[in-house]
Amino acid sequence: METExxxxxxxAMALAIDVAKAGAPYVSxxxxxxxxxxxxxxxxxxxxxxxxxxEAHAEINAIKNIPEKxxxxxxxxxxxxxxxxxxxxxxxxxxxxEYKIKKVIYGLVDPNxxxxxxxxxxxxxxxIETEEYQGALKSDLEDLAEIFLKNFRHKKTFVALKVAxxxxxxxxxxxxxxxxxxxxASREYVHELRSWYDGLIIGSNTIVTDNPSLNIRHPRIKxxxxxxxxxxxxxxxxxxxxxKKYKFMEVHHKKNIYFATNEDMKSDYQIILFKDLNHxxxxxxxxxxxxxxxxxxxxxxxxxxxxQLVDRFxxxxxxxxxxxxxxxxxxxxxxIPQLDKKIQLKNIKMRLFESDIYLTGRH
Amino acid sequence: METExxxxxxxAMALAIDVAKAGAPYVSxxxxxxxxxxxxxxxxxxxxxxxxxxEAHAEINAIKNIPEKxxxxxxxxxxxxxxxxxxxxxxxxxxxxEYKIKKVIYGLVDPNxxxxxxxxxxxxxxxIETEEYQGALKSDLEDLAEIFLKNFRHKKTFVALKVAxxxxxxxxxxxxxxxxxxxxASREYVHELRSWYDGLIIGSNTIVTDNPSLNIRHPRIKxxxxxxxxxxxxxxxxxxxxxKKYKFMEVHHKKNIYFATNEDMKSDYQIILFKDLNHxxxxxxxxxxxxxxxxxxxxxxxxxxxxQLVDRFxxxxxxxxxxxxxxxxxxxxxxIPQLDKKIQLKNIKMRLFESDIYLTGRH
Numbered sequence: 001m002e003t004e005x006x007x008x009x010x011x012a013m014a015l016a017i018d019v020a021k022a023g024a025p026y027v028s029x030x031x032x033x034x035x036x037x038x039x040x041x042x043x044x045x046x047x048x049x050x051x052x053x054x055e056a057h058a059e060i061n062a063i064k065n066i067p068e069k070x071x072x073x074x075x076x077x078x079x080x081x082x083x084x085x086x087x088x089x090x091x092x093x094x095x096x097x098e099y100k101i102k103k104v105i106y107g108l109v110d111p112n113x114x115x116x117x118x119x120x121x122x123x124x125x126x127x128i129e130t131e132e133y134q135g136a137l138k139s140d141l142e143d144l145a146e147i148f149l150k151n152f153r154h155k156k157t158f159v160a161l162k163v164a165x166x167x168x169x170x171x172x173x174x175x176x177x178x179x180x181x182x183x184x185a186s187r188e189y190v191h192e193l194r195s196w197y198d199g200l201i202i203g204s205n206t207i208v209t210d211n212p213s214l215n216i217r218h219p220r221i222k223x224x225x226x227x228x229x230x231x232x233x234x235x236x237x238x239x240x241x242x243x244k245k246y247k248f249m250e251v252h253h254k255k256n257i258y259f260a261t262n263e264d265m266k267s268d269y270q271i272i273l274f275k276d277l278n279h280x281x282x283x284x285x286x287x288x289x290x291x292x293x294x295x296x297x298x299x300x301x302x303x304x305x306x307x308q309l310v311d312r313f314x315x316x317x318x319x320x321x322x323x324x325x326x327x328x329x330x331x332x333x334x335x336i337p338q339l340d341k342k343i344q345l346k347n348i349k350m351r352l353f354e355s356d357i358y359l360t361g362r363h
Numbered sequence: 364m365e366t367e368x369x370x371x372x373x374x375a376m377a378l379a380i381d382v383a384k385a386g387a388p389y390v391s392x393x394x395x396x397x398x399x400x401x402x403x404x405x406x407x408x409x410x411x412x413x414x415x416x417x418e419a420h421a422e423i424n425a426i427k428n429i430p431e432k433x434x435x436x437x438x439x440x441x442x443x444x445x446x447x448x449x450x451x452x453x454x455x456x457x458x459x460x461e462y463k464i465k466k467v468i469y470g471l472v473d474p475n476x477x478x479x480x481x482x483x484x485x486x487x488x489x490x491i492e493t494e495e496y497q498g499a500l501k502s503d504l505e506d507l508a509e510i511f512l513k514n515f516r517h518k519k520t521f522v523a524l525k526v527a528x529x530x531x532x533x534x535x536x537x538x539x540x541x542x543x544x545x546x547x548a549s550r551e552y553v554h555e556l557r558s559w560y561d562g563l564i565i566g567s568n569t570i571v572t573d574n575p576s577l578n579i580r581h582p583r584i585k586x587x588x589x590x591x592x593x594x595x596x597x598x599x600x601x602x603x604x605x606x607k608k609y610k611f612m613e614v615h616h617k618k619n620i621y622f623a624t625n626e627d628m629k630s631d632y633q634i635i636l637f638k639d640l641n642h643x644x645x646x647x648x649x650x651x652x653x654x655x656x657x658x659x660x661x662x663x664x665x666x667x668x669x670x671q672l673v674d675r676f677x678x679x680x681x682x683x684x685x686x687x688x689x690x691x692x693x694x695x696x697x698x699i700p701q702l703d704k705k706i707q708l709k710n711i712k713m714r715l716f717e718s719d720i721y722l723t724g725r726h
Contacts, residue, residue, distance in 0.1 A: 165532075167678060167708070168693060168697075169528075169529075169530070169532025169533070169687065173701070173702060177702055179702050179703070181702075302686070315530060319707070319708040319711050319722060319724050320706055320708060321668060321694055321705060322697075322702070322706075323665070323696075323697030323698050324532065324687065324692030324693075324694045324697065325665070325695060325696050325697055325698040326698045329531065330531060331531040331685070331686045331687045331688070332687045334531075334684065334686030334687065334688055335688040336684075336685055336690075338536070338540060339541070339544075343683055343684040344683045345530070345682040345683060345684075348682050348718050350715070352713070357713065357720065357722065359682060359720065361682050
């Protein structure tokens with residue numbers, strides 16, 4: 001579909017970033033990638049994204065939407081350097097080299113130093129100009145690929161933390177009373193966020209007090225995550241072996257439920273024996289769980305933050321006050337030694353869900 | 364200045380609300396009022412506001428900007444019903460009735476039931492149509508006049524509370540360590556907010572630990588507020604009588620400094636003897652302090668909220684974590700009995716100051 005509106009480089013790259021997000025539930029362990037094709041006159045011709053692991057890459061999806069003649073002298077914006085290698089799919093760089101494309105502008109160089117720049121070289125050899133994007137959206141491009149980049153650079157599982165609190169940082173009452181703090185629109189978005197990550201981590205205490213289902217309930221997303229329950233003393237698992245039932249057991253396959261505990265037990269569920277959170281994260285990596293979504297409770301939040309394991313924060317704030325005297329602070333066990341050591345979130349993005357504020361940033 | 368752009372009723376009223384705010388530091392005890400004049404074709408002709416107590420009202424300031432002939436068949440939008448009575452200035456309704464105006468659209472009816480609708484009647488008698496605005500901005504119109512409305516309806520001082528916290532609701536460390544949590548842009552706006560209220564309330568503990576100046580330091584505002592120091596046991600005042608010096612003493616006239624205490628003492632400052640916050644508020648009303656800005660610290664915030672005295676919250680949130688274990692929560696002494704009694708803020712407005720979130724809402 002051709003429009004009369006001309007896009008700038010920044011607008012095209014912003015659109016490519018946005019388009020990429022459609023793949024969030026399904027691309028793991030690949031990166032999210034989006035692609036936008038502009039005509040010689042900078043009019044929007046096509047978009048595409050990497051939709052699902054094992055299926056076509058973003059560039060290929062964008063190209064297949066339009067007749068080959070339209071690619072003559074076009075510009076292709078892609079959030080990550082087109083791949084040089086043949087993997088599950090053919091090399092994107094080689095595929096693009098078959099067309100009479102004017103220029104390829106890519107957001108990030110391939111993070112693998114062994115192949116970085118090779119995709120660009122294949123294109124250049126075919127007479128296609130290439131340019132690494134250096135505009136205002138560089139941070140957003142890093143954010144888009146953050147799970148993949150953490151995985152690739154550090155060989156570690158990416159950790160996102162989600163909290164829903166009052167304006168004064170409370171998530172429940174100390175008495176144990178707990179109910180939804182944020183509204184329905186925030187909560188629907190949490191289900192979408194759950195789908196972005198391979199696994200969901202929850203403290204056993206939250207299961208005992210709230211009995212949550214912890215599956216993904218979203219009108220447009222079909223996916224079952226791994227569920228990792230922090231149950232260090234094994235009390236919850238023992239009670240389940242003894243016959244206690246919880247909602248999460250009804251909505252997850254047994255193969256997707258992991259109990260992280262200090263004590264080995266015979267049970268129908270997978271057991272991860274762990275000493276501390278760092279040890280747990282190593283084992284999750286070995287289990288191919290490339291990203292996790294930590295959903296609480298307060299002790300779990302504090303331990304993950306204190307251990308410096310959190311890569312991204314998703315914070316929903318309802319404009320209400322609960323009071324810290326009788327309230328449960330989500331950082332109740334977190335300690336910083338002095339104020340200039342406070343944990344500063346970076347590259348903040350914000351939006352509203354009804355009257356809730358949603359804020360996300362990376363550590 | 365005439366433009367080619369036609370404004371809708373909502374746009375004209377939104378502009379009138381915005382224009383009105385220029386008077387915020389200076390109109391007390393009058394309400395903030397803004398006025399917008401549109402031509403017969405709904406083009407913007409003029410704006411005006413009530414700038415300062417004792418000076419011209421909004422309608423008069425808007426009219427005087429344009430030649431009388433331009434008023435022919437114009438529409439006047441004003442945030443509050445034009446006044447019927449002669450006070451410090453002549454009746455606005457009578458003044459408007461002198462012109463060939465087509466219609467006056469007012470945001471709120473005069474809150475005084477004895478004169479409500481009289482301004483409108485004067486206009487109607489002169490052949491001018493009148494209409495009480497009933498659009499989407501009704502809540503914003505109430506917010507604009509909130510100090511005046513509280514004063515008039517309840518004969519009580521309006522209370523605004525300002526806090527600057529981390530994302531997890533902390534304002535300092537328990538150790539007493541304290542430093543700016545939010546950035547320079549937020550802090551400049553706090554000086555503007557201080558100027559909107561007749562008085563500033565601070566706990567003596569904050570003076571001892573932070574030694575703040577507590578005056579208004581803003582490039583465009585010249586005003587000295589009353590300063591009310593909550594010093595219930597009189598410890599701070601005793602130390603000052605004994606020769607201790609603090610910054611606030613250098614930048615405020617003695618006549619503007621009040622110590623609220625339980626114990627009478629001989630000093631150069633005004634003393635307010637009070638039993639509890641409700642008793643204090645009665646005395647501030649008697650002293651003609653029609654609005655106050657509560658700036659902390661944590662114990663003061665909690666007492667005001669717990670006593671249900673806060674009308675408006677101004678909350679600045681820096682996207683950082685301090686941790687509740689060693690941190691000082693701004694609602695540390697606030698208690699709600701159960702979660703469905705949480706204190707919900709209403710008619711929320713939000714904006715960013717650099718990376719800080721500013722949120723305001725009424726109780």
